[in-house]
Amino acid sequence: MSLPLQLWDGLLASLRKLGAAILFLIEILKQCPAALARPKLISQQVHNSGVLSLIIIMTSAFFVGMVIGLQGYDSLSRLRQEDILGAGVALTLFKELGPVVTALLFAGRAGTSLASEIGLMRATDQLAAMEVMAIDPIRRIIAPRFIGAVISVPLLTAVFNAVGVLGAWFIGVQIMGVDNGAFWSQMQEFVDPPDIYEGVLKSFVFGVAAGLVAVFEGYNSPPTAEGVGMATTRTVVTTSILVLILDYTITAFLL
């Protein structure tokens, strides 16, 4: 087959998959009210996806914060503007790095776990058994996990931002000697509510994307060991690319 034909086939396959994912999302949204009526199922999933991701999120956030603090101090000190380090760090984290890095880490830690769990349930006929028991797997298994992801990502982003600021404060104020009062007051001065809203919007959209990709890939994975492995890999790759595309799109619309 010639290269243009291969590209055309690849494009058609991607469009078909996109359409299937949108239909799957609609199916999940239809089942969300029934899933929300069972808060215990949702809280279990917030625990699995969110609480169990806290260590990786907080550790990464602290180091990301320290790096921004260090780089920010180095750049700003050349302009003798070290006092606005707090504002710079906060804007970078709240608007960009917080939502994006959290979503990428979520895809690696919780998204893979969701995809492989659901894929294994498919491979071992657990989903088929539910259907035969007159239990809709989308309502009982997929929707709670999707909602869990949509709730977890914004909450994890908030934690990431807070710990990241602390990391930058530790480096900037405690190690490099930036004035403590200036660090916090400049942050208060320059960070406006719309900056926060932008981050919240992004984290919510990324939560929907990361949750949808994970449950879609898991639910549609071929029922083999290789199939589940491939679904897990595709979850990370697709979520990462999708998050970066969505990040640019939202930023372009909001600026």
Added chain:
Amino acid sequence: MTADNLVQVSGLRFGRSGRPIFSGLDLGIRRGSITAIMGPSGTGKTTLLRMITGQLRPEAGTVAVDGLDVAALSRNDLFDLRRRMGMLFQNSALLTDFDVFENVAFPVRENTRLPEELVRHLVLTKLNSVGLRGAAHLMPAELSGGMARRVAMARAMVLDPELLLYDEPFSGLDPISLGVVLRLIRMNNDALGLTSIVVSHDVAEISRIADHCFVISEGRVIASGPPRELADSPSELVRQFMTGAADGPVPFHYPAPDYAEQLFGKTR
């Protein structure tokens, strides 16, 4: 369809990846009986069970359960019908995150609003009937293959279905577990007034409990009747299947070029 038949398959056609699996399959499952569906591997026995439960749709023909065309039902009606069925999967398909008790309780909790005390009674009764009341606290990973099969059987029966479907219930079982499962299928069918469909390769075992057998090959029923009659069938294929002969209409050798020529000639 006769009123005596709980399941009626008529003119069923279905294929996968261009390969026909059923080409005009007709069969009826009598109420209250144990019916065995047998046939060589790849003849679509499990596919037939999935069509009876509405997981797959036929390309042509109908699969009717209690007079209802399964493929024509709405999703809600299909779920209502499924509440009257139970199915034992080949690999048991137990929910790996739940212990034995919760696995059996799962369909009850999801499909009814019974009080917890009644759920407990129901689950323990069913577990007792398969001899695993004492294993209620074990996780699926701690069960042997035979025990997992019995738990899955308890789960399939917990809502007292009218129709119980067994997909290869004997595969991989040791002789004791096999005997237990055989006895349970017969006992449940008679005690609860069920209709049972058992898909199996184990001709000798299934012949001991089945009231009626269908042998499927190349998309059609090639023989049917009580197990003893099938052993004397005039069809060579049926006799080969029933006696387990290695060679016959289903050849031992996959089609290949001449042996000597392949060994000493140029053919690879």
